Amino acid sequence: MHIEQLELTHYRNYDKLTLTFDNNVNVILGENAQGKTNVMESIYVLAMAKSHRTSNDKDLIQWHEEYAKIEGRVMKQHGALPLELVISKKGKKAKVNHLEQSKLSRYVGHMNVVMFAPEDLHLVKGSPQVRRRFIDMEIGQVSAVYLHDSSLYQKILLQRNHYLKQLQARKQTDQTMLEVLTDQFVEMAAKIVVRRFQYLKLLQEWAEPIHKGISRGLETLEVVYKPSVQVTADASQQEVEEVFREKLSSVRQREIERGVTLAGPHRDDLQFLVNGHDVQTFGSQGQQRTTALSIKLAEIELIHAEIGEYPILLLDDVLSELDDFRQSHLLNTIQGKVQTFVTTTSVEGIDHQTLNEATTFIVEDGVMKKTGGS
Numbered sequence: 001m002h003i004e005q006l007e008l009t010h011y012r013n014y015d016k017l018t019l020t021f022d023n024n025v026n027v028i029l030g031e032n033a034q035g036k037t038n039v040m041e042s043i044y045v046l047a048m049a050k051s052h053r054t055s056n057d058k059d060l061i062q063w064h065e066e067y068a069k070i071e072g073r074v075m076k077q078h079g080a081l082p083l084e085l086v087i088s089k090k091g092k093k094a095k096v097n098h099l100e101q102s103k104l105s106r107y108v109g110h111m112n113v114v115m116f117a118p119e120d121l122h123l124v125k126g127s128p129q130v131r132r133r134f135i136d137m138e139i140g141q142v143s144a145v146y147l148h149d150s151s152l153y154q155k156i157l158l159q160r161n162h163y164l165k166q167l168q169a170r171k172q173t174d175q176t177m178l179e180v181l182t183d184q185f186v187e188m189a190a191k192i193v194v195r196r197f198q199y200l201k202l203l204q205e206w207a208e209p210i211h212k213g214i215s216r217g218l219e220t221l222e223v224v225y226k227p228s229v230q231v232t233a234d235a236s237q238q239e240v241e242e243v244f245r246e247k248l249s250s251v252r253q254r255e256i257e258r259g260v261t262l263a264g265p266h267r268d269d270l271q272f273l274v275n276g277h278d279v280q281t282f283g284s285q286g287q288q289r290t291t292a293l294s295i296k297l298a299e300i301e302l303i304h305a306e307i308g309e310y311p312i313l314l315l316d317d318v319l320s321e322l323d324d325f326r327q328s329h330l331l332n333t334i335q336g337k338v339q340t341f342v343t344t345t346s347v348e349g350i351d352h353q354t355l356n357e358a359t360t361f362i363v364e365d366g367v368m369k370k371t372g373g374s
């Protein structure tokens, strides 16, 4: 798939912007703080209905304005698909093919993107929260059911924590309600764990040969899912539910004392092993970069395998962070099959035929113009 046209209204530092893009590679050039990342972010938000760099939607609205609008025309195998997202202080409204969607989980998934930015190195180096967010966003792109389940899980988790706090403060003494909430919690938690196992197994299958290629056959990458309870990758939904039930009953007293839920997908983590060693602790900078790159390239293939089309790739300020070999590997892999957006302050040091043939845009203080290419 590719995005043919993008229109922004009151989005960050863009008052009004209309752009048409190349199906292959688009390079966005500009000095610092001119609006390169803002354009990439708007494409990401159009796909995911969420920003990759802020959880506060209001940040996306141009200062002193009431709303921000992103419109895009996405070309897919079966034809053109207009998408529209309006962000206001009251919330978000999303349209697919001019029809308003009652839930955002019905909207996400019509356009698929993979973003690779310097902060993606945090996927390996950062906190478990970063990795959980990554898993949720990626599965959510290909599964509306997962998006729905995980938002329901968050709601039940909040309710359960709220009730535990009331028990802790002795505002409540009856534990029947806690039983009811625990039953609902266990069912959703198990659904999420089973789906995460399935997804991460596939991710591992794609990432392993890619990593081997980038490391010139020297390294083996393993993606290991670390759920908060002891379950095996092939456990059924019922088995996982059983394990959660036992775990929560064994920690119930502690949960009441602390006023929080002590097990569940909100406490999961992911581990990346290179040649059997945790790359977060033992990996060199280079190995951490290769791991992040392999995971991103695997995501592209995984989305293609799941939905039958390649996603759009957003490379925000990241090419210059990679050495020549990794740059070439990345650009050779995507060449001709993945619509790609690249932002950079300078094309110096990025010498690849793909970029020489790209359409180039220059951005200066919220004004963006096409300068070259098709």
Ligand SMILES: Nc1ncnc2c1ncn2[C@@H]1O[C@H](COP(=O)(O)OP(=O)(O)OP(=O)(O)O)[C@@H](O)[C@H]1O
Binding pocket: 011, 012, 013, 014, 030, 031, 032, 033, 034, 035, 036, 037, 038, 039, 059, 060, 061, 062, 063, 317, 345
């Ligand atoms: N809500 C907003 N309204 C208006 N301007 C905003 C808003 N949010 C951010 N900006 C402006 O957008 C600019 C930053 O743009 P962006 O993050 O796209 O920079 P960039 O070109 O990617 O720079 P760098 O190369 O440093 O990453 C800043 O000048 C900032 O003040």
